[in-house]
Amino acid sequence: MTVSASRFRLCTMCRVEKVLAAFGNNKNGKNGLSGICKACRNSAQKDYVRRNKGKVLSGLNNYYYKNQKALLLQKQQYYKQTKESQVKKSRRYRRKHSEAIWSRWLYRHYGVILAEIPASLVSITIINPE
C-alpha cells in the first residue's frame, strides 16, 4: 500500500493549501483526487445552478423528471437481477483493499496516516465475512 507523501494539496480554484480529506475523489485526478477542494466545488455547483436556473429547471422537466418512476423501477429491477454478483464483487473488493480502506477511514476520521503509526502500536484483525 502506498500513502501519498504529501498530506496537503493546493486547490486550483481558491489557491489555498488544504488537507487531502478536503478534496473529493476523481479517478482522473492526481492521486485519484479532484484538483478543486470540496468547498470550491460546492460553491461552483451552486453558482452554476443560480446562473442557469432556467436550464436546470427545464432539465428537471425533461427526461429524468418525466420518467423518474420508470427509471426508478428500472434501477430496482437491475439491482434485483444483479444483486448477488454485486454483493460478491463488493465483498471481493473490500477483502482485496481492506488495508487501503481502513487507512483511508483512519485518515478521514482522525487525520492519522497508518504507515506513520509505529508497528508496535498497531494490531489489525481483518475479519472476512465468509
Ligand SMILES: [Zn+2]
Ligand atoms: Zn478551493
